[in-house]
Amino acid sequence: MIKSLNRKRSYEINMCEGPIFKKIIIFALPLVCSGILQLLFNAADIIVVGRFSGNHALAAVGSTSSLINLLINLFIGISVGANVLASRYYGARDYDNMTDSVHTAIAMAFVSGFLMVFIGIFAAKPMLELMGTPDNVIDLSVLYMRIYFIGMPSFMVYNFGAAILRSVGDTKRPLYFLLVSGIINVIFNLFFVIVCHLGVAGVALATILSETISAGLILLSLHKSEGALRLHFKQLKIHKDKLLPMLKIGLPAGLQGTIFSISNVLIQSSVNSFGDIVMAGNTAASNIEGFVYTAMNAVYQTALSFTSQNLGAKKYERIDKILLQCLLIVTLIGLVMGVGAYLLGTPLLSLYTDSKEVIEYGLIRLSYISVPYFLCGIMDVFVGSLRGLGYSMMPMLVSLSGACVFRVIWIFTAFAASHTLFTLYISYPISWFLTALIHGICYLTVRKKFIALKNIPGEEPASVA
Secondary structure (H helix, E strand, O other), rough: HHHHHHHHHHHOOEEEOOHHHHHHHHHHHHHHHHHHHHHHHHHHHHHHHHHHHHHHHHHHHHHHHHHHHHHHHHHHHHHHHHHHHHHHHHHHHHHHHHHHHHHHHHHHHHHHHHHHHHHHHHHHHHHHOOOOOOHHHHHHHHHHHHHHOOOOOHHHHHHHHHHHHHOOOOHHHHHHHHHHHHHHHHHHHHHHHHHHHOOOOHHHHHHHHHHHHHHHHHHHHHOOOOOOOOOOOOOOOOOHHHHHHHHHHHHHHHHHHHHHHHHHHHHHHHHHHHHHHHHHHHHHHHHHHHHHHHHHHHHHHHHHHHHHHHHHHHHHHHHHHHHHHHHHHHHHHHHHHHHHHHHOOOHHHHHOOOOOOHHHHHHHHHHHHHOHHHHHHHHHHHHHHHHHOOOOHHHHHHHHHHHHHHHHHHHHHHHHHOOHHHHHHOHHHHHHHHHHHHHHHHHHHHHHHHHOOOOOOOOOOOOOO
């Protein structure tokens, strides 16, 4: 029994004591690998459909990504709130409240997942039409989205469950689960598309099957966990006193993601105006960039969890060190992977398509977005630290103003005046730089409050601002 308990505990990381840098790396590496595996699901979808079903099918799958993100980001934001709340209780060793947080998070995952099934099915066609999806692509895009959204309950359960595991430092088990489901996803992609000739429907079905397996493994791991992390299915319940703080932190994060997606939908609509060849190149390049982003996003998740736990433990002196080390790591990751993606752009894009035109347009996007991508990572790490401190509304407002509103204005002014891909794509690095700068100023402002609290026993900062 003791060996079993120690084995379960070995997945956890004490973020409040000992060397920070080493623990950040141990925590972040499985997250990077998990994110890459998730993207390999999408890459497998896109590569298989592009190779065996043609450029129209490739454009159809790619044209849905920004819309899918728009619809799910609100609930993914709530999972961020679950992570922050559980991390804080874990850092404070308040295990009773942490148990209630676990059950509330999983119950919310099921509720949001089933809600998204209906939203995705009924919203697919009108929203794709609103985006200006070409007539020769839209039917395939609608079919893909409607099937994809049937798997939303599994998608939500995995994401909420993984957020809970991250709150105690466990980033390894979600990685193992994704490895299993990823292999299954690739196998069924090939079977449904090549053998069954199902095209975009086949890749959507394969994604549903793989997500269901990963969600089942997450639930099983929580059910077999010891102590406050253990999930009892009969006790699944939304506790109001836990849901409200989750929403206070998570809703601004979700709204930020949703409104970011609206700006990306506008960008996708602008890309659509150049035709299906440019759409296919944009799809392949953005999928490659996703690998860079997910590696940087792992550092954002690290800053969020480490800051939350140390806030709960009142180890305020460690929070600055966490931020600085996360900024260093994310900058290195962004530069190495972002520039590398561009330099290796031709062979990478060739995995998606044989068309020289599609590859050429993909390289254009990589040159303007992938190379300066580290700026996006810096921006997100500041957001992670602020949310970990309980400040969720502030980074939301800054991000919406500095990135989303800026991009929307840019599309209707600069892009309208100069209808080129350069004018469209350059809006990304400009908005990242401006937003990261403002987030840095906000952090320095918030930091003063925590410096004042260091030597005042019993004082707590406001949970949300």
